[in-house]
Amino acid sequence: MKEIWITLATVIIAPLVGGVITGIDRKITARMQNRFGPPILQPFYDLFKLFSKETIVVSNTQILYAFLFLVFNIVAVVMFVLKMDLLLILFILAFATTALILGAMATNSPYSRIGAHRELISVLAYEPVLIAMIVAIYFVTGSFNIEDILKHNSFLILDLPFIFIAFSYVLTIKLRKSPFDLSTSHHGHQELVKGITTEFAGPVLGLIELGHWYELVLLLLFVWLFFAKNIFVAIAAILICYFIEIVIDNISARLTWKIMLRLTWSVAFGFALVNLIWVYIKYRLL
């Protein structure tokens, strides 16, 4: 019974948090660009407007994929809050992305298809790092279950600093922020138009937008995991981490997918690997 309440609460609260954070993001970004910026609740107004619009599609199946993207993201967040298996959550998250990619590929639009493939390349870049992160957490805490991971008696970050750096690195890709906003960007006038979401409009785009908010919350919950010992430290860490992401977004230009792939596989995965090996030796061999 308790689980059902938690689930309901998560489903309602998570998008609110995600939306507000997105609003703050837009405000800060605007200030950095010497603009006044929209009100913090603007993302909600946008979403309501999207849902009030008439449904326009290129292909019927797009609706299904947008829906699946949303559902998988919700499931992932709920599973996290219910403290289930971390690896499974990651898989579910990957399927949300897969649904989005398939949705973009369902039409014959070159823009959205290129976006889809770039998203696929992003998956190739960040997925190993994320799995490595989870395995490293396993080595330290001896469990894949969030329930048990939270029982760990110190800050995870102390054992996994490099993993955290690698994670922050791929967070930029996952949040589709510059310099890795390859598959879609927050501005519609770039060479890809809106990339992966080009062909989505109205309520269907609204579903995806909503899905992104859940995704954002989930990613920030991953940050929280590293500082879970103390809730205040965790909130501070999340805020700092997200602020840094915004700064990076605003000071960097987009890189090509090749550079992204090379950097993630060498630098980020390298960092993750080093940390992974040391916790393996520390907790398994010693």
Next chain:
Amino acid sequence: MVNIYLLLIFLPMIAALFIYLINNSNFRKAIVFLMSAVLISASIYSISQGDRLLRLSHSLNFALEYLITFADYFLLAIIFLIGTKLKNKLISLLAILQFVFMFVFEFKVGKLEVENIFFVDHLSFIMLLLINIIGPLIAIFALSYMEEHEKHLHLEKSRQNIFFAIIMLFLGAMNGLVISNNILWVYFFWEITTLCSFLLISHDQNEESIKNATRALLLNSIGGLSFVIGIIFMYYKSGTVALNEIISSQDSSILMIPIAFLVLAAFTKSAQMPFQSWLLGAMVAPTPVSALLHSSTMVKAGVYLVLRLSPVFIDTWLSKIVAVAGSFTFVSAALLAIFQSNAKRVLAYSTISNLGLIIALSSIANVYAIYAAALLIVLHGVSKALLFLCVGSIEQGIGSRNIEDMDGIKYKMPIVAFLTLLGSVSMLLPPFGVLITKWIAIEVSTQNIVAMLEIILGSAFTVVFWTKFIGKILSDGKDKNKIEKFEFVKHIPLMAISILVVFVSIFLIQFTNTFVVPFFKSSFARYSGVSSSNIKELYVKDFFGFNPLVFFGVLVAAVVLGTLIYRWFKPKRYVPVYMSCENSDNFGFRGEKDRVVPFEFKNYYFETLTNEKTVTLIVNILSIALIAIMFGVILK
């Protein structure tokens, strides 16, 4: 009781003889249907009899022993002759070496008594189900496929009698392979599958198919030789050639050398790196052959052997290296699949990759790893059979097996496209079982960090190539004319297999408890207190909290909910894709003077980054090094 097992082996072989002799299409159809019914019911009946060690009556045993020994030499002689005919000295040499080793061995040790001639346990059941359900379904599909195939080839005289005869022989040999207790018999059936695969790959008798068949024969002969050496060592180390005694043998360390040779043989048969090239070459054969080789026969013989022997070598240094080698194949084949635009090659690499995972799982010392290995054999078998048959149908429909030509296939061939989608989704997404085995693989491989890293990377690659494939099947195409007509003989087997694909995943827990757990309990009795634990304790309720039934339930609920929501979102208006409003339709834009310029978009194959050849070279070198390490470890 024994008769049912003899029937499973020899009836298909006798049927093969009749099919070969009577080259008549209706007769052939009748026999194929009849044999399908017999094989399916016989295998189910034999399973209902439970685990068994069976002995034959003395005279029958004696006769069979001589028959098989004689047939074995005869088989090697045939392979030798094929080698000379192909002017491939290496094949002949390997055949001679096998012949000589075998002969000297049998001459020196005299008659090898194996009391219990059949050793049937739950692993055999799993294999029997796979062989005798999927195999006949593929054969039925082939009835329609080969008609079409020969029409394309414009043959004067049908060669279908040879084709179906070999398939029947193949199924009989596979049955023999999985229920024989005498490892010499296993070797004999193993060699039959080698010969059958050669004949099937070279079926079209053109230059390319003969070349590829030769390669398959060569690589599998290496495996054959390795098998013979393994048997000889096995006998001298343990004094027995009976599988059941070897498995329950208490001292595993002395058996490392024979096991290593047998594992190498399994590597060749299961097309592990660096032996993968023969399976890719096998793609030139008619599609039912690929489906058969990839799903229920041939390559599964290799992983079956590793899983069968795993109680002996699990938790040793050898097993650690084998796990690394297996997961190396998993990651490198998945990487190679990303570069492929040929649908069959994508499927082939995916098979190799999954077999690598099965081998890795078979050698990781964990209960769940063994469960996952056994499950993956089945899950992969059904899904791959479906996928190959679908791709074959698509090829006959649109005249191409290139993924890039599959735009709009969902309009052209809706049934097959949907089934292809089902097959590929079952290899990638939840709630299908393949995903669960990958998940288990990561969770249990944490004790072997190298294997674990390989599995992590491989799992990311897998997502990429499957998503590309699925995306293409679902994509829009210009040509929307339906070309598919419902054909009973062709579509019914496809649908039957797809129902199996869904069923196995839905009832994964029940399947595990019925088949996999008893196998684990009986075979791994020696292993960390399994024998003392109650079989109930070994049952799974879910996989780390993931219950497929619940998940399928959620999925059904989601579909219902989705349909309701769809009513709300029901599109009011359809628009063309966005091309700055300069497009006439979805497939072109207005250029200068309003001339329509068509556009198209192809999948990324990362050609600018690297290519298949370079990666293959590197991978082959590394995998040879791994095999060298594997043999280095066992030498003291």
